[in-house]
Every structure is written in structure tokens, then in C-alpha cells.
Amino acid sequence: MSSPRRAAALALWAATLTGSAAAQGYRLRLDTRVQSVAYRGVRLDSIPVGDTVSTPGRGPTSPDGFAVRCLAGAPYCTFFRPGAAQRGAPLTTTADLTLWNLGMRGLSVHAAGRLGVDLGTADVWPGTDPAVQLFEGYAEYAMPRATARLGRQIVASRLGTMGFDGAGLVLREARRGLELQGFLGWGLARGTALPVTSPALNPLDDFQPRQRQLAAGLGAGWSWRLADVRVDYLREVDPRSDYFVSERVGLEAAVRPVPHVRLAGGADYDLAAGWWGSAEASLAYATPRWSATLGARRYRPHFDLWTIWGAFSPVAYRAVNGAVTFAASPQLDVRGRYERYRYDNAEAATPLFDAQGDGWRWEVGTTIRPLPGWILDGGYRREFGPGAAAAGVAGTMTYAPSRRLSVTALGSTVDRPLEFRYNDAIVRAYGLDAQLEPSPRLRVSLGGTYYQEIHRRPDAGAFDWNQFRVSARVVLLFGTGADEGGLPPAIRLLPSGRAAR
Amino acid sequence: MKGLLVALPLATLLAAPLRAQEGFDHLKHQRVFPSCIACHQGAENPDAEMWPRAESCAACHDGSIQPRVSWQPPAAPHPSNLKFVHDLVPLMTRRTATGTTTLSCRDCHIAAGGSWMAVRRAAPEGCVACHAPGLSHLTAPDSLCSTCHLPLVRATTLQRTDIAGFPAPPSHGQPGFTTREGHGALARGQSCAVCHARDFCMTCHVDAPEQAAIQALEPDPRARAIVVRLQPPATHRDPTFLQRHGAAVRADARRCSTCHTQESCLACHAPSQRVATALPAAAPARGTGAQPSRRPPDSHRDNFANRHRSLAATAPATCAGCHVRTDCFNCHRPNAAAGPGYHPADFLTRHPAAAYSREMRCSDCHNVGSFCAKCHAAAGLVSSGTLGAGYHDGSRFFSVGHGQAARQSLETCIGCHVERDCLTCHSAVGGRRFNPHGPGFDAARMRRKNPEMCTACHGAAIPGT
Numbered sequence: 001m002s003s004p005r006r007a008a009a010l011a012l013w014a015a016t017l018t019g020s021a022a023a024q025g026y027r028l029r030l031d032t033r034v035q036s037v038a039y040r041g042v043r044l045d046s047i048p049v050g051d052t053v054s055t056p057g058r059g060p061t062s063p064d065g066f067a068v069r070c071l072a073g074a075p076y077c078t079f080f081r082p083g084a085a086q087r088g089a090p091l092t093t094t095a096d097l098t099l100w101n102l103g104m105r106g107l108s109v110h111a112a113g114r115l116g117v118d119l120g121t122a123d124v125w126p127g128t129d130p131a132v133q134l135f136e137g138y139a140e141y142a143m144p145r146a147t148a149r150l151g152r153q154i155v156a157s158r159l160g161t162m163g164f165d166g167a168g169l170v171l172r173e174a175r176r177g178l179e180l181q182g183f184l185g186w187g188l189a190r191g192t193a194l195p196v197t198s199p200a201l202n203p204l205d206d207f208q209p210r211q212r213q214l215a216a217g218l219g220a221g222w223s224w225r226l227a228d229v230r231v232d233y234l235r236e237v238d239p240r241s242d243y244f245v246s247e248r249v250g251l252e253a254a255v256r257p258v259p260h261v262r263l264a265g266g267a268d269y270d271l272a273a274g275w276w277g278s279a280e281a282s283l284a285y286a287t288p289r290w291s292a293t294l295g296a297r298r299y300r301p302h303f304d305l306w307t308i309w310g311a312f313s314p315v316a317y318r319a320v321n322g323a324v325t326f327a328a329s330p331q332l333d334v335r336g337r338y339e340r341y342r343y344d345n346a347e348a349a350t351p352l353f354d355a356q357g358d359g360w361r362w363e364v365g366t367t368i369r370p371l372p373g374w375i376l377d378g379g380y381r382r383e384f385g386p387g388a389a390a391a392g393v394a395g396t397m398t399y400a401p402s403r404r405l406s407v408t409a410l411g412s413t414v415d416r417p418l419e420f421r422y423n424d425a426i427v428r429a430y431g432l433d434a435q436l437e438p439s440p441r442l443r444v445s446l447g448g449t450y451y452q453e454i455h456r457r458p459d460a461g462a463f464d465w466n467q468f469r470v471s472a473r474v475v476l477l478f479g480t481g482a483d484e485g486g487l488p489p490a491i492r493l494l495p496s497g498r499a500a501r
Numbered sequence: 502m503k504g505l506l507v508a509l510p511l512a513t514l515l516a517a518p519l520r521a522q523e524g525f526d527h528l529k530h531q532r533v534f535p536s537c538i539a540c541h542q543g544a545e546n547p548d549a550e551m552w553p554r555a556e557s558c559a560a561c562h563d564g565s566i567q568p569r570v571s572w573q574p575p576a577a578p579h580p581s582n583l584k585f586v587h588d589l590v591p592l593m594t595r596r597t598a599t600g601t602t603t604l605s606c607r608d609c610h611i612a613a614g615g616s617w618m619a620v621r622r623a624a625p626e627g628c629v630a631c632h633a634p635g636l637s638h639l640t641a642p643d644s645l646c647s648t649c650h651l652p653l654v655r656a657t658t659l660q661r662t663d664i665a666g667f668p669a670p671p672s673h674g675q676p677g678f679t680t681r682e683g684h685g686a687l688a689r690g691q692s693c694a695v696c697h698a699r700d701f702c703m704t705c706h707v708d709a710p711e712q713a714a715i716q717a718l719e720p721d722p723r724a725r726a727i728v729v730r731l732q733p734p735a736t737h738r739d740p741t742f743l744q745r746h747g748a749a750v751r752a753d754a755r756r757c758s759t760c761h762t763q764e765s766c767l768a769c770h771a772p773s774q775r776v777a778t779a780l781p782a783a784a785p786a787r788g789t790g791a792q793p794s795r796r797p798p799d800s801h802r803d804n805f806a807n808r809h810r811s812l813a814a815t816a817p818a819t820c821a822g823c824h825v826r827t828d829c830f831n832c833h834r835p836n837a838a839a840g841p842g843y844h845p846a847d848f849l850t851r852h853p854a855a856a857y858s859r860e861m862r863c864s865d866c867h868n869v870g871s872f873c874a875k876c877h878a879a880a881g882l883v884s885s886g887t888l889g890a891g892y893h894d895g896s897r898f899f900s901v902g903h904g905q906a907a908r909q910s911l912e913t914c915i916g917c918h919v920e921r922d923c924l925t926c927h928s929a930v931g932g933r934r935f936n937p938h939g940p941g942f943d944a945a946r947m948r949r950k951n952p953e954m955c956t957a958c959h960g961a962a963i964p965g966t
Contacts, residue, residue: 029827033836033838033839033840034838035838035839035840039849039880040880041877041879041880041881041882042880042881042882042892043881044881044885044890067894068891069889069890069891069894071889078889078890078891079891080881080890080891080892083880083881086879086880090837090838091838092836092837092838094836096827112830114836116837116838118837124876124879125837125876126837126871126872126873126875126876127835127836127837127838127871127872128837129871129875135830135834154826156813156814156817156829156833157814158810158811158814158815160862160864160865161833161865179818189868189870190864190865190868191864191865191866191867191868191869191872192868192871192872194868194871198871200870200871200875201868201870201871202870203870203871203874203875203878204870204874204878204883204919205919206870206874206919206920206921207919207920207957221815221816221817223816223818223819228815228816228819229815230814230815230816232814238951238953241951241953243950243951243952243953244950244951245951247950250814252811252814252815253815254811254812254815254816259740259741259744259745260740260741260799262800262812264811264812264815265811266810266811266814266815272946272947272950272951273941273943273946273947274941274943274946274947275941275943278862280808280810280811282808282811284800286798286799286800286802287740287799288740288799291799291800291802293808295808299859299862301859301864301911301912303911305947305950305951305953305954306951306953306954307920307954308920308923308924308954308957308958309911309915309920310947310954311937311938311942311947311954311955311958312907312908312911312923312927312937312938312939313908313937313938313939313940313941313942314908314909314911314912315908315909315939315940315941317858317909325802335802341858343909344940345940346904346905346908346909346939346940347908347939347940348904348905348907348908348939349902349904349905350898350901350902350904350905352898352901352902353896353898353899353901353902353903354902354905355902355903355905355906355909357905357909359858361854361860383854383855383860385854385857385858386857386858386906386909386910387853387854387856387857387858387906387910387913388853388854388857389854390851390854390855392847392851394845394847410841410846412845412846412847413847414847414850414851416850416851416853416854418853418895419895420893420895420896420899420906421892421893421894421895422894422895425850427847427849427850427851428847429846429847431841431846433840433841447840447841449840449841449846451846451847453850469840471838471839471840471841473839473840
């Protein structure tokens with residue numbers, strides 16, 4: 001079905017549900033956002049070898065000063081010019097709908113979808129293709145000991161957020177803290193609500209499966225006052241060939257031996273590739289004044305077997321980290337964190353080029369509340385590692401005289417050199433953001449940020465790209481009397497995003 | 502009769518506490534008036550006026566003998582919650598060394614040893630001297646309050662300011678007074694009703710409908726003139742209380758229901774409303790009670806957003822105590838039209854440093870194809886045609902030495918490169934036939950799981966088959 005048709009069908013469906021919901025309970029949340037964005041990349045160009053200019057002490061350049069790369073024997077040299085400005089204005093409306101009181105106790109219907117278009121001159125910003133996306137759409141039947149879902153749904157576990165169209169069942173024995181979970185369906189691609197066959201996932205014309213994978217998962221958890229344990233198994237199969245797309249198992253555990261202390265960790269194993277994936281462990285201590293964490297982690301990317309990337313043997317890195325926060329007073333918090341990591345031996349080093357194999361990052365910051373309603377936050381962050389480094393400061397000043405209004409001014413500067421390309425970028429941002437909640441059913445926010453972006457290179461490839469970005473947001477809540485009248489305060493006050501917290 | 506001048510022995514007990522004489526200076530006139538009744542006939546005769554007429558002053562203050570004065574009798578009696586009327590004075594007696602005597606005006610209105618007409622408002626100690634010998638007014642037993650005082654709801658002449666000025670008995674400041682064993686044990690009978698009404702209790706008690714002692718009081722909104730603030734009990738100040746309060750609720754929810762309604766629980770436990778069923782729902786008749794606000798627990802500091810994964814995956818039910826799915830997708834479902842939020846404003850420029858080493862698991866929220874590659878393609882950061890155009894110009898030998906960087910951050914590579922870029926060299930059936938397999942590569946297992954992947958490089962001649 002084409003996007004406009006799907007949009008019309010979705011709208012009709014939503015209208016039907018809303019219209020017929022008078023006798024039921026319903027809650028509809030419409031979140032509309034728009035922002036103007038712009039960026040500038042590079043454009044590949046070439047010139048005949050004979051047109052290049054040689055300067056003593058420097059490599060060959062184009063007549064207008066761009067460093068060029070000339071392969072031996074090739075008639076042309078290539079270089080990258082600053083690209084054309086890419087301007088976009090993505091507009092999205094996300095709808096979250098829940099229906100209940102459908103004549104059967106415990107039965108409810110949930111749907112979440114998004115309509116997205118780009119009002120700019122080109123579709124340059126990811127996320128608006130296709131125009132209509134259904135994130136979730138399922139019927140749920142919930143009882144104290146079991147919850148069953150049918151439709152498009154998302155299951156979250158340490159193996160990631162897995163979307164699928166199918167059925168899921170959770171059984172629980174609350175007294176013993178036991179939970180069993182299982183699901184089966186046609187899987188969606190990772191990190192999106194689209195099937196792996198969607199053209200939107202393949203902008204570079206890469207290899208792509210011809211059919212959606214069948215996904216099945218099992219999970220079991222046990223929760224106790226002092227500890228939690230959970231194990232998850234996920235299998236994805238290509239139905240065309242019955243070969244595996246992925247097969248993984250993950251284990252998680254958390255222990256709370258004494259008050260204020262929590263030890264948590266987990267690991268996953270790739271049964272298809274035969275190696276350990278990511279893992280982490282952390283020891284956390286938290287009191288109202290002090291909070292500290294010591295941790296270690298290992299990260300290894302996971303690739304589905306319909307790609308060849310797993311055969312390239314991605315190596316893991318191992319990191320140790322620590323973080324501490326101290327509330328010196330109700331008006332003052334200070335914080336700091338540090339992480340150091342090192343990649344496993346890639347067994348691919350060459351005598352001519354040695355990439356950075358380890359890195360670190362640290363950050364210090366403080367939050368000050370000098371007067372009621374005023375919050376000042378600032379921090380300095382520095383990181384260095386393979387591929388890139390960064391260092392910069394950022395600060396915000398927020399005035400929030402009430403929960404319904406807040407105004408934030410922000411400023412930041414970051415310096416970011418790259419390892420594999422001459423392109424030291426500096427970006428400075430100055431912005432203002434305001435949020436207003438005139439009623440529990442309406443929230444409005446408006447922001448604007450000016451970016452001063454400077455790219456430094458020793459040739460003509462350097463360019464500056466300054467821009468002003470504007471973003472706006474309107475959140476509307478609709479619902480039956482039960483929704484608006486009896487809705488718990490926490491739901492009415494749920495923050496809509498990290499920035500709003 | 503002088504006895505009648507016991508007038509107002511309690512009249513200023515609470516409602517009119519020792520106000521200064523307004524206008525008329527009794528002491529200055531002590532040689533003029535030999536008797537109280539001369540002016541205050543009402544103290545002796547209920548049918549007569551308590552105050553003299555203003556014209557009677559003109560008998561002297563006529564402008565020639567004495568200057569004229571503008572004194573006026575009060576328009577209404579002083580606001581009071583006293584049961585006392587002067588008619589009772591003849592019935593009031595006390596024992597002295599010489600026998601039993603009735604009271605006179607000066608017994609209450611002139612201090613012991615005071616000169617004639619040095620009058621004052623009657624002090625409650627005068628009442629207590631007989632009704633509760635040896636005690637002070639506010640330390641008298643609760644059972645005695647109603648001897649002299651009306652319940653607040655019947656003291657209709659009292660204004661909010663009068664009520665707000667009620668002195669608090671010392672017992673109210675005792676440690677533990679706010680507990681069930683404190684004022685809860687004392688709240689029997691009608692003693693509380695002298696100063697309080699049901700509305701006062703409802704400032705804190707949301708279990709007012711279930712508390713007989715509160716229901717025994719009549720409602721009166723003036724009672725809220727005495728301002729109290731609900732203070733959390735000592736148990737709530739325990740740093741671990743937030744973590745352990747669930748067990749306390751399960752053990753005895755009635756203790757919580759004194760100050761908390763279901764809304765208290767739902768302020769945080771919104772998605773799991775069953776935890777609130779032990780408490781009553783909020784209602785106008787239940788009053789205000791505790792109003793807890795939602796705040797993140799201490800564990801949520803220290804960059805918790807970046808390390809919540811283990812905890813969220815291990816015990817999602819714990820998260821569900823306060824969070825709903827929408828919370829997760831505020832970050833885990835990127836929005837093309839969203840301004841800076843989860844990622845800071847300068848993240849577009851800074852993201853290479855975070856992405857190369859996967860400071861966070863980018864692919865949990867972002868699909869490499871629809872997100873990374875699409876944007877990189879629009880920015881020209883994509884391979885086209887033969888490799889070697891020179892984008893990676895940080896080193897002349899990057900092409901021949903890229904293996905380490907690729908194995909370290911393959912997810913970053915595929916943000917710009919597709920498989921055919923690599924197969925130009927890393928293919929067993931064409932190109933330069935460089936073997937891409939590195940440490941940990943289990944050829945047999947991968948071939949067993951999905952041999953189609955192998956055919957991309959090996960064609961039909963997969964080794965080992």
C-alpha cells in the first residue's frame with residue numbers, strides 16, 4: 001500500500017476508534033514536532049593529473065587549492081569539495097493510542113504510529129521515510145498471572161529492542177517472583193519499525209534480504225528482594241532458506257546485598273558466530289548525598305548473518321569506568337566520570353599504518369540551584385580514542401518558576417579532530433528553549449539554537465557552516481473522563497523527553 | 502452588687518486575650534465611680550446593657566466642666582467561645598479562711614492588691630484557680646475545657662484571626678504528639694472540639710471518614726485558620742525508606758492510610774496501580790493529606806541513562822513501578838523532528854567520537870541503514886565507484902592499513918560503505934582475494950548456521966563443504 005493510502009487508512013482507523021470510543025476508555029496522545037535543520041557535507045570531484053599543481057613541501061593540489069589524491073597510473077586525481085547546503089524541515093506527528101473497557105475485563109488495544117514529512121527542499125534528514133510508520137499496534141489481554149499480546153509489538157531485553165508482528169505471552173507467579181516470556185512473529189529490523197526488506201533501510205543499495213525473518217524468543221526471570229536474574233534467548237530465521245539470521249542468548253543479574261549497594265551485570269553470547277558479545281558489570285553505591293559507580297564493560301557489535309560483516313571478525317573493546325556524584329548541599333551537585341578502554345588485538349596491523357587501539361573519556365560538571373526555580377548546569381568533557389577525539393564545555397541556565405513553565409538558555413563549544421581525515425571541526429552553539437504547559441492536556445515548546453561551525457584543514461577543503469535551527473513541539477492529550485479525571489498524577493506529569501526532565 | 506463584677510472571669514480566656522482597654526481609662530476615673538454596677542448594669546441584670554450610654558459621659562464631659570469625649574460603647578460583645586455569662590456569678594463561691602464567699606467584680610477584674618478601678622480583663626487563671634487548682638490554664642486536663650468553652654463550631658462570633666491566635670497547650674509541642682500514640686490517644690471526647698473542627702483534622706488525615714474521633718467533630722472551615730503542616734514521621738527520613746516502604750505498606754497499610762491515599766502511590770507507581778489498592782482513593786471528604794512528589798531515586802544519578810541497561814533488562818518490573826513504555830521510547834525511538842534532547846545540541850559534530858568506540862549502543866535506537874547511511878549519503882560521506890578517492894586522508898597508507906580500524910569499528914564503516922566496497926578486495930572469487938577473517942572466526946559454525954553468507958565471497962565453492 002502506498003504511503004498516502006496507508007496514511008488515509010491509518011487516519012480512518014484512528015477516527016473510527018476515537019469515534020467508537022465514547023463508551024470505552026481511551027487515551028490518545030498526539031505529539032507533533034518540527035525543526036529546521038541544515039548541514040553541509042562534501043562532494044567528490046576530480047581533475048586530470050596534468051591539471052594538478054605541485055607546491056614544494058606540499059602534496060599536489062587542484063588549481064583552487066584542494067589537496068588531491070592521485071593513484072599511480074590513474075588519469076585523474078580526486079578530491080572533496082565542500083558540498084551543497086542540505087536544508088530540511090522534518091515534521092512528525094506521533095500518535096499513541098490506548099483503548100480499554102472493551103467489554104472484557106483485561107482487554108485493551110494499543111497503537112503507536114508516526115506520520116512524517118520533510119517540509120524542506122530535500123529529504124535530507126533521516127526518519128521521515130516512509131511517511132507512515134507503525135511502531136506498535138496490538139491487542140492485549142492482561143490477567144494477574146498472564147499477559148497475552150497479538151499484533152505489532154516490541155520486546156525489550158538485553159539483546160536489544162526487538163520488534164515483530166506476531167504473538168507474545170508472559171506468565172508470572174508474583175509470589176515467587178517468577179516470570180516466563182515467549183514470542184513468535186515476523187521480525188522487524190533493528191533500531192526501526194520497518195521490516196528488513198524495506199527500501200528505506202537500504203539507501204546505499206547494499207545486500208538486503210528478500211523476506212522478513214521469523215523471530216522467536218524466550219525469556220525467564222526471577223526477582224527476589226535481594227536479587228534479580230533473567231535469561232533471554234532470541235532466534236531469527238530466514239524463512240526462505242531456514243538458515244539462521246541470528247541466534248543469541250543473554251544473561252542478566254542484579255544483587256542488592258546491603259542497602260545503598262547494587263551489583264549488576266550481564267553478558268550475551270552469539271550462538272551463531274560462536275563468540276561472546278557484549279558484557280558489563282557495575283557496582284553502584286547511592287545515598288541521597290553520595291553516588292558512585294565502578295564498572296567494567298565489553299562491547300562487541302552484533303551483525304545478522306544475512307550480512308557478511310560478521311565474517312570480518314569485529315573485535316571487542318574492554319573498558320573500566322567510574323562515576324561519582326556528590327550533593328554538597330541542596331543547592332549544589334558536583335559530578336565526574338571517567339572511562340578507559342582498549343580494543344582486543346585485531347590481528348590486522350600493518351607496518352605502514354597503525355590505528356589508535358585504545359581511548360579514554362572523562363567529564364566533570366556541576367549543577368547549582370542558587371534560587372528557587374533557577375538551575376545552572378555546566379560541565380567539561382574530554383575524550384580521545386580511535387577515529388576521533390573531542391573536548392568541550394557546555395552549560396545551561398534554566399528558569400522554571402513552576403512545573404508549567406521553563407526557559408533554558410544553553411551554550412557549548414566543542415573541538416573535534418578526526419583520526420582518519422584532516423578535518424578538525426569546532427562547533428559553538430547558543431540556544432534558547434522554552435516549554436509551557438498551559439493545561440494538563442497541552443504542552444508546547446519552542447527552541448532556537450545558533451550553530452557556529454568551523455572546519456579546519458590545511459587546504460581549500462576547509463569551510464564554515466553557520467546556521468540557525470528552530471524547533472517546535474505541541475503535545476495534545478485526549479481521553480475519556482476516566483483518563484482526564486482519574487488519571488494518576490504521574491502519568492499526567494510524565495516527561496516527554498530527556499530535555500524536559 | 503460587687504459579686505456581679507466577677508464579670509468576664511473567662512471572657513478573655515481565649516477569644517479576647519487581654520486586650521487593652523479601648524478608650525476608657527478606668528483608673529483615671531477611680532474617684533468618680535464607687536461601683537462597677539453604676540456603669541455595667543448588665544453584669545448584674547441580664548436585661549440591662551453591659552455598657553453605659555455614651556451620653557452619660559456628657560454629664561461631666563460637657564465641654565465646660567470637662568472636655569467633650571467621643572467614647573462609644575462597643576457595638577457587639579467581644580468575640581468569644583466562652584460559656585460564661587454574668588448571671589452565673591452569684592452561684593460562684595469559694596472557700597476562704599473566713600468561710601465560703603461569693604465572687605465579686607474585683608475578684609476577676611482587679612489584680613490581687615490592686616487599687617480600685619485598676620481593672621483588667623479577666624484572665625483564665627482566675628477560672629483555673631477554682632476549677633483546676635494548682636494548674637495553669639493550658640495544662641488543665643482536657644476534660645475541663647468544655648467546662649468553660651463552647652465547641653468551635655458553636656463559637657460563631659470567632660473570626661479566623663481569633664482562631665489563628667489560639668494558644669497551643671504545651672502538650673501539643675511534646676515529642677511524638679503528632680503520632681497515633683500522641684494526639685491520637687488524646688483525641689477522645691470533645692476536648693479537641695474547643696479549638697478544632699473536622700476540617701482541621703483533614704489537613705493531614707485522609708482517613709477522616711474512618712476515624713470515629715474525627716467524625717465526632719463537626720465540620721467548620723474556620724478550623725483551618727490554625728495552620729499545620731504535615732511532617733513526615735521519623736521513619737520516612739531513613740535514607741532507605743524509599744527502597745523499603747513497600748514492605749511497610751504490605752505489613753500494615755492502615756498506618757499509611759492516615760496521611761496517604763492511592764494518589765500518593767500513583768504519584769510514582771503509575772503503571773502498576775495494584776500497589777495502591779490497599780489505600781483509599783482521594784476524595785473531597787478525605788482532605789489533603791500527604792502530597793508526595795515524584796523524584797528519581799538516588800540510583801538514577803551518575804549518568805544512569807547510559808548504564809541503566811542491565812537493570813532494565815534484569816528486572817523490568819522494577820522500572821515499571823514508575824515508568825511506562827512511553828518513557829523508554831522517548832529516547833529509544835528517535836524522532837527526525839526532535840530538537841536537542843537526549844543528545845546535546847552539538848552532538849552532530851561530536852558524534853564521531855562517540856560512535857567510533859560506541860560509547861553507547863547506537864544501534865539499539867538507530868538503524869544503520871535508514872539513519873546513519875541515509876544521512877551520510879546526503880552529506881557525500883559515502884563510497885561511490887572505486888575506492889581510493891582519498892576521503893581518509895589522515896594517512897597516506899590508510900587503505901592498506903585499514904584492517905585494524907575496520908575490525909575495531911565495523912559498525913562505523915558500514916555507515917558509509919556497503920559490502921561490495923569491501924568485496925573489491927576481500928573476495929575469494931574476484932578482486933585481490935584478501936582474507937578478511939580474523940580472530941575468533943568460526944568458519945564451520947557460521948557455515949552451519951547460514952552458508953548463504955559464505956557464498957557472497959566464496960560463491961558456490963565454500964571451503965569445508
